[in-house]
Amino acid sequence: MATDTDRKPILLTVDDDPGVSRAVARDLRRQYGEAYRVVRTESGPQALETLRELKLRGDPVAVLLADHRMPDMSGLEFLEEAMDLFPHARRALLTAYADTDAAIEAINIVDLDHYLLKPWDPPEEKLYPVVDALIEMWRSSDEQPVSRTQVVGHRWSARSFEVRDFLARNSVPYRWLSTEEPEGQRLLAAAGVEVTNIPLVVTAEGDSLVDPSMSKLAEKVGLSTVPTTDFYDVVIVGGGPAGLGAAVYAASEGLRTVLVERQATGGQAGQSSRIENYLGFPDGVTGTQLTDRARRQAHKFGAEILTTRDVVGLDVRASSRAVRFADGGEVVAHAVLLATGISYRKLEVPGADALTGRGVFYGSAATEAPACFGEDVYVVGAANSAGQAAVYLSRHARLVTLLVRGDQVERSMSYYLVRQIDEIPNIEVRLTTEVIGVHGDDHLEELTLCNTRAGTQETVRAGYLFVFIGAEPRTEWLERVVERDPRGFVLTGPDLVLDGQRPRGWDRDRDPYYLEASAPGVFAAGDVRANSIKRVASAVGEGAMAIQLLHTYLEHR
């Protein structure tokens, strides 16, 4: 990580004569060394390479001081190329008396600010006043160091969206640059990456990653992906409110705890633009804020949190339980908590798959909302998640149309949201309406809507479609390990004891604990559990409760 000292603005010199080069650098350091970093190079190509590195690291360059006569590349040629990377840096040429014509010409070609005649003794009279003026001019450009991850991509690139969404949901601050912006192009050039190879991610340390996998990205931006030890007291699968809640309670009570999340912590709640009904937040809280706090709290107590690890198998062994990862490896513990929640159902209409991430989004209103400025956007769904998204998007979009399949929203949406929607002039609710076609070449352009009551169809122009049409548990990997209901939700506790009969294969002389699944030592909490209440508070509560039951399990194993 770059320190503050490293982030001083830079004065870069280039001169092929080592003696002169050292002398300029020495004089500059003496006068400006406290506030600026003086970087000395000895050829145009070397100076350009240094500038590319500085660009990727996000360091600001204030002044470029180039000798005119250099063998590989003249000072003029160097300044011309340097301008493409650092247009705000002020430029001066060091010339011999005989070269003043060239220097004057350079004033036009590279917008040269000054030329300095060699020798510049005494520097107090001949060098510092010029450099002072250059620094003064640069300061007015207000260029700041960039100490964040930077992403260069295209608005309609699904991979660019995935990367941005991943960073946002994992609370990694980043700066987004479109390939159409000059600064985006400068970063691509500095990394030597073609515009077709996006997204480009440049980390705060200046490493560039071209179209990275999520696990590579996670690792590079400082998120853990690998367990630090072979054995834990509890492995929690899923990093939504139930999993994070459980991690806080487990770790704070001294259990060796690891939480494994396939995508980003926060789960569904992390995607909520504003949760208004969670206890203790009278003004509401965004999903990102709640997730960030919960994650920090879990970390504080010593829980390990692994991201981008997809769990695809659970093995119940004699006295241990192991979860297996999709990309190989496993982590073993005394007990396992399943907190895998539910995932959005896909919109099964022609065209939707191809345009996902390119105008069609699932639960990502928060990441995309600013891009919807002045646009007409459509939201599909009638539950609170769709209502919240409509309210949030209405602050950015020209018009938000909420498409509802049924003939009313009151049945499925909280009263407070229905009222909010009623009062917002740029939200229109269309009942008995379904999306039956999604069209566009590069990105979403049109939707075909069907009014099922009137039996009519129409095609509308649309830049964005946000889909919130319910969700289902993805628990196929638990088949034959724990009992599930016909929809895939995990059965626990009393739901497993039918007419006094304990579940098949149950080998304990007690009933399963309240949140225990049909395999002893495997617990379930939150939305993935059959008959659970689908709320943030109940998920957090079940997470805490599961840990209490897990303690009892560990005591009586």
Ligand SMILES: Cc1cc2nc3c(=O)[nH]c(=O)nc-3n(C[C@H](O)[C@H](O)[C@H](O)COP(=O)(O)OP(=O)(O)OC[C@H]3O[C@@H](n4cnc5c(N)ncnc54)[C@H](O)[C@@H]3O)c2cc1C
């Ligand atoms: C947009 C939106 C707004 C909402 N607003 C509210 C609200 O205002 N108030 C309210 O009370 N509720 C709200 N809800 C509902 C609430 O968010 C959920 O009930 C709650 O998040 C459930 O928590 P959970 O931990 O059980 O599951 P989830 O939040 O679904 O989290 C499960 C996590 O497990 C991970 N996972 C799944 N499978 C695997 C695997 N195999 N390996 C590794 N990781 C896995 C997922 O990636 C996910 O992060 C909202 C939901 C949505 C979608």
